[in-house]
Amino acid sequence: MAPVPDPSDIxxxxxxxxxxxxxxxxxxxxxxxxxxxxxxxxxxxxDRKFVLKTGIMPVIGH
Structure with missing residues (x-):
């Protein structure tokens, strides 16, 4: 099982x-x-993990 990242690293x-x-x-x-x-x-x-905030729509293109 993979280790769970520390919440401060997310x-x-x-x-x-x-x-x-x-x-x-x-x-x-x-x-x-x-x-x-x-x-x-x-x-x-x-290994810092970046996640898109809930409700944010990714922008496609420029």
């Missing part, structure tokens, strides 16, 4: 394009840009 967002830098300033990681697919994305460096 970020609710209102857009399908986000970035993550680890949140630790110099102690973070390189900034990566993520696109939420099916309403979520996971940072490949720190």
């Amino acid at each position: 970020v609710e967002v209102e857009t399908t394009h986000v970035h993550c830098d680890g949140g630790g300033g110099a102690l973070g990681h390189p900034k990566v840009y993520l696109t939420l697919v099916d309403g979520e994305a996971v940072c490949p460096y720190c």
